[in-house]
Amino acid sequence: MNKYELAKKITQIEGLTNEEKAFYDALTRPQAVKDFYSNEQLVELTKELTDMLRKNRTIDWNRRESERANMRRLVKRLLKKYKYPPEEAENAMNIVLKQCEQWAENQDM
Numbered sequence: 766m767n768k769y770e771l772a773k774k775i776t777q778i779e780g781l782t783n784e785e786k787a788f789y790d791a792l793t794r795p796q797a798v799k800d801f802y803s804n805e806q807l808v809e810l811t812k813e814l815t816d817m818l819r820k821n822r823t824i825d826w827n828r829r830e831s832e833r834a835n836m837r838r839l840v841k842r843l844l845k846k847y848k849y850p851p852e853e854a855e856n857a858m859n860i861v862l863k864q865c866e867q868w869a870e871n872q873d874m
Contacts, residue, residue: 780808781808781811781812782815784815785811785812785815787864787867788811788814788815788818788861788864789807789808789811791857791860791861791863791864792807792810792811792814792849792857792861793807794856794857794860795850795853795856795857797850797853798849798850798853798857801850802847806847810843810847810849813843814840814843814861817839817843818836818839818840818861818865821835821836821839822836822865833862836862836865837858837862840858840861840862841854841858844857844858
């Protein structure tokens, strides 16, 4: 089984879409986060994050600074709601927004 097949199998087991898996990976990059939350909490956070981003993105959100600021605010608020470690929140937010940019680029294709 190659890495892609393994990642796909893990995604199916956790019940995440490919988009959600990308955000899950971004949020769980620091080991301290994995130690602090249960996997169920992380999956819940990921699903809520993905749904929120999907509902709030506009066509050109990544080109307009006001829309980028709105997305940052929404992500920051959600991380705070789940008591995401403050020392990791800025990095997680940046990674999530990069993932979201890639997501938007793939949607344009």
